[in-house]
Amino acid sequence: MPPENVHERRVTIASTVGLHARPAKLFAKLAAEQPAKVTIAKEGQEPVDARSLLMLLTLDAKGGDEVVLTADGDGAEASLDALAAELQTNRDAP
Amino acid sequence: MTAEMTGIGVSPGAAYAPVARLAPVPAPPADTGPEPDPAAALATAKAALEAVAADLDERAEAATGTTADILDAQSMMPRDPALADQIEQALANGRSTPHAVIDAYGFFRAALEAAGGYLAERAADLDDLRDRTIAVLLGRPMPGLPDPGHPFVLVAKDLAPADTAALDPDTVVAIITEQGGPTSHTAILAKSMGLPAVVACPAAAALADGTEVLVDGGTGLIVPDPEPGRVRRVLDAEAKRAAALAASHGPGRTADGHAVQLLVNLGSQADLAAAAAVDSEGVGLFRTEFLFLDRETAPTVDEQVDAYGQVFAAFSGRKVVVRTLDAGADKPLAFVDHGDEPNPALGVRGIRLARTDAGSSLLDDQLTAIAAAAEKHSAEVWVMAPMVATPGEAAEFADRCRAHGLPTAGTMIEVPAAALRASRVLEGCDFASLGTNDLGQYTLAADRMNGALAELLDPWQPALLDLVSLAAEAGREAEKPVGVCGEAASDPLLACVLVGLGVTSLSMAPSAVAAVRAELATRTLADCAGMAARALHANEAAEARREVAAY
8 A cells, every 4th residue: 555645646658659769758857857756667567767768668668558657755746747648648749 | 010901892992091990899897896985986987977978968969850869868878867776786786887887787778678679779779878888987988980180991890870870981081890791781881982991801800090001992902001102003093993984984885785774772862962963874773761761750742742853853854763662660660650570671661561551641642742743853753662572562553653643663672572473573563673682681581680691691692693583584574674773783793794684774872883884894795694604603602703703
C-alpha cells in the first residue's frame, strides 16, 4: 500500500512509437522540471525514475500500453496532471 | 622508415600529404579500483560526463532540424541521473573510475539490446558516448575526425557513416582504412567524392600522424616517406590521367561503336548541380529517400513536385530514372509504423511497403508528384520500383504508373527471384535495372552491414554476375533495356564485363563516368564478351578480377 502522501495515476500512452525517441525525451525533460519525485512503471514491473531518459527507454513502453505514474512530495497532484497530459499527447502527430 | 604497403584500391587517383589519423577509441587502463575516495571519484566522473554533454550541446546548436533533435537527446544521456546512480554503485563495488563508467554504460547497453529493434540501434550511441567519456577521463582527444589545419591523408581502422558525414573534401586528399572492403561505406563515399582511397590495408596501423605518404587509390599502393623523384613521377602520371579523363566525352560506346548509355546515380539535392555538370546521358538511379527520411511528417505532393522538378530541370532533355521510395524497417520513416522486424533487410521494405494502407497512399502521392513534375519539364522521365520479387509485383507497379500518366515503368532487380524470372518480370513492365549492391547481399546471403563478410559482397562474385547475365539475356530477348545501377558499374573493368554480359546502360557515381567511358572506348564488344566469359569461369571474386585484368 502506498503511503498517504504518495499519489498515483494510470495513463495510456498515446504516441504510436511508444515512450521512445522524441516522446521519451520530452517526457523526461518535463519530469525533471517537476518539484515532486515522479516514477513510472509498466504493470507488474519495477517503477523507474521518470527523469531518466535511459530508464524510460529500457521500460520499452509501447503506444497503447498502460503505465502507472506515482508522485511523492510538494505539488504531487499538479506534477501528475502535467505528466499524464504529456503521455496522452500523440507526439508522432505533426 | 616504414616499408611500402598495399591494400585494395577502391577509388582511383593519387595523392601525397601527411597522415592524420581518426582519433582512436582510447583503451581504458587496467582496473585500479577501489578508488580511495569514492565521492571524489564520482565527482570526477560526473565532470567528464558533463564535458561530453556540453560538447554535444555545442554541436546541436550548430546543427538544425533532425540532427539537432538527435544531438539534443544524446546530450541528455550523459546527464542522466540513472547513469550517475549506476556509476556510484560500481564505485561502491570497488571499480576504478573509468571502469565504473564502462560498467554503467554497459548496464544500459545490455538493457537496450535485450529490448531489440529500434532500441538495440541506440546501443551503438551509448558506446560512442562511453568512448567519449573515457577519452575525457584519460585527458585524450574525443574520438572523431582530425583537424590538423592543412590537407591530409585520413587514416582510420574503419570509417563509420557518422565519421564521414563531416568530411571536408578540401582538406582530406585521400583515405586509407585498415579494414573494410570494395563495397564498404568508405569505398562508396570516396568514389562519390572522387577521393583516392585504399581499404583493407592492415599494415596502415603502423602509419603515424605527420608521416608523409604517397597513396595510389587505383593500385592500392601506399608509400611512406617516398623519394621526391617518385612523388613527382606519380603526381605527373596522375595529372596525365586526370587530363585524359577530362578529354573523354560524349555518349558511351565500345571501340567498335556499340552504344552503352552512361548515367549517374543521384541521391540528394545537394549533389544535383555537380551531377548535372557531368557529361552523361542522364540519371540512371534517382533515389528519392532524401525527401522522406529524417523528418516527422510525409512531404506534401507540392513539396515533392518542386523537388522532382528541380532534378528534371537540371537534366532537361536527358533521361531521369526515378526510383520510388525505398524505405522500411532498415530505413524507418518517422510517420509510418514499421512494427518490430527481427530481420529488416528481408522485411517490409521498398515496394512491399505499398501493401500497407499508409505505404500505398505514399506511393500514390509520389507517382502523382512525379507525373506533375514531368509534365512541367522536358526530361525523359522513367519510373521504377525497388525490391520487386515477382512478375505480379512488377506488372502491378507498371499499371499503377500508367494510371498516373507515367508511360515508362520498370523494375529494380535486386531480389534473386526477380533475376531468375527476369523474362516474366519484363513481360509486365518496360525495363529493368540491376541493383548490384542488394542483389549481391541477397545472392550471397551476406549482410551489407557486416564488414567481416566484405569479400562475399564483392561485386565481382561470379554468382552475382550469373544473375546479371540471366537478366540481360531476358532483356535482349524481350528487346527491353536492362541496365546496372550499383557499385559494380563504377569499376571500369567490371563495367566492360557487364557490357559483355549484355547490359544496355551503366549508372554510377558521377565521378566514375569519365574513367568508365575511357576504358570502354578501348575495348570492342567482342573483347567485353571475352572478359565476361573469363569472369563467369572463375570460382572466386578475386580470381574473376585477376583473370579479367590479365585479359
